[in-house]
Amino acid sequence: MSYNHQTVEPKWQQFWRDQKSFQVANQVEGKENFYLLVEFPYPSGNLHVGHWYAFCVPDIVARFKRMQGYNVLYPMGFDAFGLPAENAAIKRGLDPEKWTYENMDYMRQQIGAMGASFDTSREVVTCDPKYYRWTQWLFLELFKAGLVTQRDTHVNWCPDCKTVLANEQVVDGHCERCDNEVTKKNMKQWNVAITQYADRLIDDLDSLGWPDQIKTSQKNWIGRSEGSEVDFQIGNETVSVFTTRPDTLFGVTYFVLSPEHPLVDQISTDEHRESVVAYRQSVAAKSDLERTELNKDKTGVFTGAYAINPVNGESIPVWIADYVLITYGTGAVMAVPAHDERDHEFAHKYDLEIRAVIQNLENPFAKEGGEICNSDFLDGLDVKAGVEAAIDWLESNDKGRRKRNYKLRDWTVSRQRFWGVPIPIIHCPSCGPVPDPNLPVELPKIDDYLPREDGRSPLAKATDWLHTACPQCGEMGERETDTLDTFVCSSWYFLRYCDPQNDQAFADREKLDAWMPVDLYSGGSEHTTMHVLYSRFWHKALHDLDLVPGVEPYTHRMNRGLIMGPDGNKMSKSKGNVIDPDAVVKELGSDTVRMYLAFIGPYNEVGSYPWSTQGIVGVRRFIDRVWRLREKVAATGDDVAVPLHKAIKKITEDTASLKLNTCVAELMTLGKIFEKTTAIAQSDFEIFLQLLAPYAPHLAEEIWAEFGHKDSITQSAWPVYDESCMVADTVTYAIQVNGKVRGQLEVAADADKDTVLAAAREVENVAKWLSDGEIRKEIFVPGKIAGFVVS
RNA sequence: GCUCGGGUGGUGGAAUUGGUAGACACGAGGGACUUAAAAUCCCUUGCCCUAAACCGGCGUGCGGGUUCGAUUCCCGCCCCGAGCACCA
Numbered sequence: 001m002s003y004n005h006q007t008v009e010p011k012w013q014q015f016w017r018d019q020k021s022f023q024v025a026n027q028v029e030g031k032e033n034f035y036l037l038v039e040f041p042y043p044s045g046n047l048h049v050g051h052w053y054a055f056c057v058p059d060i061v062a063r064f065k066r067m068q069g070y071n072v073l074y075p076m077g078f079d080a081f082g083l084p085a086e087n088a089a090i091k092r093g094l095d096p097e098k099w100t101y102e103n104m105d106y107m108r109q110q111i112g113a114m115g116a117s118f119d120t121s122r123e124v125v126t127c128d129p130k131y132y133r134w135t136q137w138l139f140l141e142l143f144k145a146g147l148v149t150q151r152d153t154h155v156n157w158c159p160d161c162k163t164v165l166a167n168e169q170v171v172d173g174h175c176e177r178c179d180n181e182v183t184k185k186n187m188k189q190w191n192v193a194i195t196q197y198a199d200r201l202i203d204d205l206d207s208l209g210w211p212d213q214i215k216t217s218q219k220n221w222i223g224r225s226e227g228s229e230v231d232f233q234i235g236n237e238t239v240s241v242f243t244t245r246p247d248t249l250f251g252v253t254y255f256v257l258s259p260e261h262p263l264v265d266q267i268s269t270d271e272h273r274e275s276v277v278a279y280r281q282s283v284a285a286k287s288d289l290e291r292t293e294l295n296k297d298k299t300g301v302f303t304g305a306y307a308i309n310p311v312n313g314e315s316i317p318v319w320i321a322d323y324v325l326i327t328y329g330t331g332a333v334m335a336v337p338a339h340d341e342r343d344h345e346f347a348h349k350y351d352l353e354i355r356a357v358i359q360n361l362e363n364p365f366a367k368e369g370g371e372i373c374n375s376d377f378l379d380g381l382d383v384k385a386g387v388e389a390a391i392d393w394l395e396s397n398d399k400g401r402r403k404r405n406y407k408l409r410d411w412t413v414s415r416q417r418f419w420g421v422p423i424p425i426i427h428c429p430s431c432g433p434v435p436d437p438n439l440p441v442e443l444p445k446i447d448d449y450l451p452r453e454d455g456r457s458p459l460a461k462a463t464d465w466l467h468t469a470c471p472q473c474g475e476m477g478e479r480e481t482d483t484l485d486t487f488v489c490s491s492w493y494f495l496r497y498c499d500p501q502n503d504q505a506f507a508d509r510e511k512l513d514a515w516m517p518v519d520l521y522s523g524g525s526e527h528t529t530m531h532v533l534y535s536r537f538w539h540k541a542l543h544d545l546d547l548v549p550g551v552e553p554y555t556h557r558m559n560r561g562l563i564m565g566p567d568g569n570k571m572s573k574s575k576g577n578v579i580d581p582d583a584v585v586k587e588l589g590s591d592t593v594r595m596y597l598a599f600i601g602p603y604n605e606v607g608s609y610p611w612s613t614q615g616i617v618g619v620r621r622f623i624d625r626v627w628r629l630r631e632k633v634a635a636t637g638d639d640v641a642v643p644l645h646k647a648i649k650k651i652t653e654d655t656a657s658l659k660l661n662t663c664v665a666e667l668m669t670l671g672k673i674f675e676k677t678t679a680i681a682q683s684d685f686e687i688f689l690q691l692l693a694p695y696a697p698h699l700a701e702e703i704w705a706e707f708g709h710k711d712s713i714t715q716s717a718w719p720v721y722d723e724s725c726m727v728a729d730t731v732t733y734a735i736q737v738n739g740k741v742r743g744q745l746e747v748a749a750d751a752d753k754d755t756v757l758a759a760a761r762e763v764e765n766v767a768k769w770l771s772d773g774e775i776r777k778e779i780f781v782p783g784k785i786a787g788f789v790v791s
Numbered sequence: 792g793c794u795c796g797g798g799u800g801g802u803g804g805a806a807u808u809g810g811u812a813g814a815c816a817c818g819a820g821g822g823a824c825u826u827a828a829a830a831u832c833c834c835u836u837g838c839c840c841u842a843a844a845c846c847g848g849c850g851u852g853c854g855g856g857u858u859c860g861a862u863u864c865c866c867g868c869c870c871c872g873a874g875c876a877c878c879a
Contacts, residue, residue, distance in 0.1 A: 002830090213873075216795050220875045227879085243879060256879090296877080323877045333879045341792090342877050407878055525873075599816070601804065606796080606873080615803065618816045624831095662805070665815035672815095734811040739860035741811050765846080779859060785810050789859040 003627035005589030009698040013115055021712055022117040024073050026498070026514045034070035035515045036062050037494050037554075039523040039531070040077040040124070042084045043103040047110040049563045049571065049597075049611065052581050056594040057560070057603050057660060058522045059116040063694035064655045066117070067718040073515055074117055075497040077124030078104050081132075082486030083161060083177045086419035090450065096419040100127060110582065115590045115697055117714070122500045126489035127419075131496065133440035134506035135489055136424040138542065140435045143425070147193045147541055148413075150425075150433060154260075154327055155412055157185040162451035163416045164189055166485060167409045168221075168530045173289030183287050187455060190414040190423060190482065194537045198222050198406045200551075201536060210557050213606065214528050221529040223407025228391050228400050232307040232334065234267050234318055239307070242329035242405050247383070247390035248336040253353040255307040255318045256300065256333050256346075259283045260326040267318065269304030276301055276320060283322045291322055298323050298346045309334075310399045321346060329405050411534065413485045416457045418449035420483030428470035428477040437471055441479070457481040490531055491538035494518055495548065509549075518554045525559040525606055532557060558658070561607040563597070568610045579611050591696035592620045595664060598695060604658035622668055623699055626692070629674050630685070630703050637681035641725045643673045644684055648721035651691050660695075667692055682707060687719045735760045736779065736787035737769040745786065753780045760786040
């Protein structure tokens with residue numbers, strides 16, 4: 001009878017539920033804890049192939065580690081607040097809460113049908129007041145520590161979502177969620193001081209064994225550069241500039257302020273005021289995208305003012321130009337057209353002086369006109385050494401300050417949207433912003449939750465909720481109406497998994513000590529400069545407040561690849577190339593899908609793999625073959641010790657390093673060997689089933705039970721290989737002449753060098769090649785190569 | 792432009808302290824079983840040479856180098872993907 005996954009799989013899923021097979025205690029005597037984390041999903045309403053790839057393939061590792069004797073935490077939950085759920089609800093005219101909870105119910109079923117070994121008793125739902133009470137509490141801890149402030153901020157505004165976005169949520173000038181073009185606004189917003197942690201976020205990466213790709217992405221995003229700050233006088237005002245090239249100070253020929261710089265009005269002369277005002281208006285009207293467009297012609301106007309270069313007292317013109325950004329450095333730059341491409345382009349256009357700096361040891365700051373030059377130092381002095389020398393010179397003349405700058409901006413966390421965590425702050429006319437001690441501050445029920453054009457959150461419509469007394473002085477105040485960015489919710493959810501029911505604290509410290517840091521965190525590469533960066537920061541901030549152990553939340557982070565449609569393109573409804581996992585599971589089974597996804601490519605590398613409707617059939621054929629193999633099982637069978645122990649070794653090592661595709665290949669190879677036997681010893685086949693169990697758990701359980709086992713195979717101990725069982729009686733040597741293989745030789749495994757080489761000479765084809773000349777050298781690689789060099 | 796990955800059959804991919812390139816799977820071709828088909832099983836499958844096999848030659852993006860031997864190490868290019876990008 002052929003294998004019927006439609007009855008077998010639900011049976012074992014029910015068994016695991018009934019037995020609470022995957023509920024994990026925080027401590028188990030004699031077992032080491034292992035925390036495996038996957039990113040929890042948005043409750044979008046349906047699981048797609050990407051979810052399967054994200055949840056089921058790491059599940060192989062969870063099951064493997066469990067059998068190896070680890071106490072494994074593999075939890076699941078829902079990232080339930082935020083724009084995706086809200087926008088979907090708006091589109092369908094539904095209540096976001098109802099929509100979200102219905103979706104979660106459906107997705108729980110789908111996740112159950114995967115057969116993944118999640119500990120569902122630890123489920124975390126971020127829109128549940130029992131959860132977001134602690135999101136609010138943690139937010140207030142950061143507020144009290146001075147890491148959260150409300151202030152005027154140059155923000156990214158999505159006109160479609162009608163809310164502020166963090167820098168990380170703007171992709172190439174477009175909203176990360178809806179892809180509309182983002183505009184700039186100046187608004188009073190809540191900011192979290194992630195920039196205070198910029199250095200630690202970079203430097204602590206060194207201690208983590210993460211892939212370089214992830215580390216460098218984060219470093220690029222944080223964008224640290226080292227240089228110095230130099231003061232220029234403009235009239236009575238002192239304006240600092242940040243420069244990475246203080247060694248070019250003698251080549252400064254003009255000075256540029258960002259159009260938004262607060263001093264522009266003050267320093268502009270009457271003669272130039274009109275053009276300055278006009279220019280500032282034209283810049284303000286531009287979107288971020290227009291302003292930063294590549295190869296854009298540089299523009300700017302002269303203010304009429306002059307600045308004094310501190311190193312030589314020279315008077316240089318002050319311009320404003322939008323290639324200088326108000327959000328970086330001091331919003332002002334010293335322009336060195338001979339040594340900076342942008343300054344050069346600008347100087348060329350507006351006919352400003354270009355002056356190169358030639359540095360040598362006798363006369364360090366000689367000057368000379370010229371075109372742009374990149375190598376500025378003679379006699380082997382490199383730029384870095386020159387910069388160091390320049391900073392020394394500036395400091396000895398009381399002009400220099402060493403300074404670091406970052407591209408990273410503070411994290412703007414307030415959102416003008418309904419479906420999020422209310423910011424637990426009360427604005428009091430006398431006391432200012434005051435934390436609300438009565439947590440949770442629940443999201444008010446309102447009928448019209450649509451976002452508004454004016455930038456005010458819809459929560460402002462809940463007037464009863466809005467007006468409340470100041471917890472400090474009792475005066476009537478107003479609640480903050482903005483909600484928190486959903487990335488705040490996800491910055492600590494992995495902590496809550498350690499202690500999900502706790503109503504006294506966000507998590508008990510002992511339980512955090514037991515589980516944290518996460519041993520392996522698998523997720524999508526799109527979160528490298530969003531969620532992963534935010535949560536690292538959040539964790540460090542909590543650590544500084546002595547709320548969590550350790551400075552890093554994740555020991556190892558890996559980015560998974562992408563499953564593409566059968567045509568090689570990203571799956572999308574419009575392309576008609578979407579694979580519905582539910583349909584495939586119905587046809588071929590959950591074991592087949594998960595094993596196929598493991599087989600499709602290495603999980604420890606970021607790649608994109610096209611789904612092959614034919615390829616998955618190959619995996620199903622293997623499952624059917626295993627099912628048929630069990631009929632050959634007897635008390636004793638053929639000797640398969642060598643391939644069996646090789647397979648144990650290979651699968652143990654490669655599962656641990658997430659090369660799951662080669663493990664599936666090895667299982668298939670071993671399956672073929674069993675097919676060639678006349679009978680299979682039950683003890684051998686049980687080892688095979690154990691190796692198979694993480695990959696095809698339902699099938700493995702079914703046959704395991706057929707053999708009379710009462711306990712789940714997931715509770716059995718992972719097989720251990722024995723090196724002595726892996727030694728074959730004979731080995732095959734490749735025989736090379738001048739590096740080319742000319743023959744093969746099978747000899748006893750323990751044959752020594754002389755024996756092998758002597759026999760190798762006699763191999764017919766080899767002898768022919770040796771007769772051409774004299775043997776100059778002999779090569780011997782035990783067990784592999786015997787070789788001769790002739791000439 | 793800077794940074795980090797990567798380029799292997801018709802396809803997805805194996806194999807690197809340098810040691811028989813192409814495991815495993817898909818696809819393709821041939822055969823067995825069958826009245827027939829499906830399913831299953833067996834054989835072949837990098838390219839060239841050959842009727843076929845042996846033998847031989849070529850072959851891991853391109854060009855050099857080191858070595859008895861290079862997908863692997865070194866130098867110089869090309870291409871693809873990802874991140875950053877008017878960041879001073």
